[in-house]
Amino acid sequence: MNSLIKSNRLAELQMDILRLQGFHSARNTSLDVELGPLKEAFPNGSFPLGAVHEFLSSRAEDLTSTSGFISALLALLLGNSGTALWISSSRTLFPPALKSFGLQPDRFIFIDLKKEKDVIWAMDEALKCGALSAVVCEIREIDFNASRRLQLAVEQSQVTGFILRKNYRQLNTTACVSRWKITSLPSAPIETLIDFPGITFPTWRVELLRMRNGKSGAWDIQWINGKFVPLYNLVSVLTEQKIKTG
């Protein structure tokens, strides 16, 4: 009995700390339901909205899987009426394809800029606009100060930002709440029961390299009809390591 009170008390304190750190629990509960296995990594078990997430990609193939993963998240985030901004200096995204992720491509506004500096500026401006649900920006480099400015902007407006670092040169510290890396996996591997001849649903290895107040991890998942489904019961690699060492 005593231990139960103690653990309840601890959970409460944890919540208080999170609140003090500026973490707001998600408003969008459907997002958490559909997130499947990834949910465990997030603080309070809900995807942090009103924060900036960083995604790494080095090749065109990775860029595609990363933007696919972001589109999947956006589909859950935008719902029926949300609007998103996609800022880039070298956009290759094909708008009609967003439809296959359950998004309305006409609810996106694309900003195509020439200079990286303008991309950061536009991102900063966009994140201050509470009318948007999400802002995605493709950028090569972002320094710590710039990322902190973005983080401060979203704390005011509660917009969710996604930074897609493509062809980045060096990995620096940023103020982003998380850092992800998405790579593609062969579709329908031998382990699954159905041996489908053609190309199946998008299949990714999702690596969560860093998560503030959460746990990092890696999952092999498939995106099936608007849901993240684990490819096979894969225990988060890094947590497994932690258990071993800890």
Add this chain to the structure above:
Amino acid sequence: MAKRFVSIWFRHLATDWFSLRQPLLKTLPFVLRAPSHGRMMITAANAIAEKKDIHRGMVLADARAIHPSLEVQDDKPEILDKLLRRLAEWCIRFTPVVAIDPFDGLLLDASGCAHLWGGDVSYLSDIEKKLTLRGYDVRIAMADTVGVAWAVARFGKHPLIIKEGMHIEALMALPPEALRLEPEVIERLHKLGLHHVRQFINMPRTSMRRRFGQYFIQQLNKAIGQEMELLEPVQPIEPYHERLPCMEPIVSATGIEIALQNLLETLCLRLQQEQKGLRTSVFKGYRVDGKIEQIEIVTSRPSHNVKHLFKLFELKISTIEPALGIELFVLEALKVEDHLPQQSTMWEGSSGLEDVRLAELVDRLASKVGMHAIHRYVPDEHYWPERSFKSAVSLHEKLTTHWRVDKERPLQLLPTPERIDVTAPIPDYPPMLFRYKSKIHTIVRADGPERIEQEWWLQQGQHRDYYRVEDEEGNRYWLFRLGHYHDKIYLWFIHGFFA
């Protein structure tokens, strides 16, 4: 309200222009020449030359005989038009309606303006002082009609300000030239001994029309105010515009911001009362040296929100060069649309495309990077991938067709398809491997082909056979073969990446 007009006559416009560029000419008898019928004619003479009895229209050789050391330069008739326009634009600081009086003058509609300068006398003396300082020899007259102001400026004796209602009396003593008539009519009037307007102004109109024509009667009526004379302003007056003259020339950015804020507040208040919102607006600064500095903004939906509009202008204020100072600020709303205020409050916070805050964000971005950088896409009815969507005109453009979902499309599409080397076994089978960016990809899985034909009414060329392929690592590509396999002249391309 009684109409008041000002006529400015530049007595030596062309020679003044030359003297301003070559100050030495001010002290010399100086004329401009141009060839006419094989002779050199004088087209303009300055004040010193005129004193020596050298006038325009003389043959240059005759003038040289009178005064051998005469300074002569080639005339530039094309500059006069431009110069007058510049001067007219400069004069907008005195009244919004300034018209060009061809060849050597300006006409100002000064109705309701003079009291701002403390009366007619100080109004005219201010214009005269400023123009004289700029180096122009002017005669300026003011009267109730354009005709009399024009006449008095050229032919009247001092004082050149004709009091209200006295314009007909002022006209009496002037010669018929003062009525702006054709030369033949003037000549005929003089032949008949009619050397002053008073001699014929009361004659029966019907007989005068028979002798001198309709134009004569028209000009006479215009001068005495029986017929309206409309001025054609150099800059058309925008129905929505605000002016802010400054006591002292403004040179600092803070000063410009205060002026802008003031103007926006008055303009927006008016727009709000009339339930309008502006789409395009220009903020102009009239500089002391006669140049006009201006910045323009465009909004994506009608707005009369001072804060928002100020933010849009703010980004561009740094491009204004005040130089010696700005005397007058003008804010014009070039394009105004209906804007119902209750609508904006209703959509606020809906977090959709209708949200005002989103439109304001788009404006802010557009004012810095240009509208061409901002795109929204709607589907278009084409199978050809590059044409399957089009740019929407506005944030609110409705879809005319649906986004297609029956065929898989790549998430990333290369702007132009890139050539690849491919090994393909038999016709219409997907390739076994391909080389892209010097890396060989072995294909494990494939879907296809999906044939997309050229839309021959838009573009000629080969069809494309698309394959979705997946390599060993699970990367997915969109490849196509251009043309038939058996034609032996087919090419393989990579066009996109699937997630």
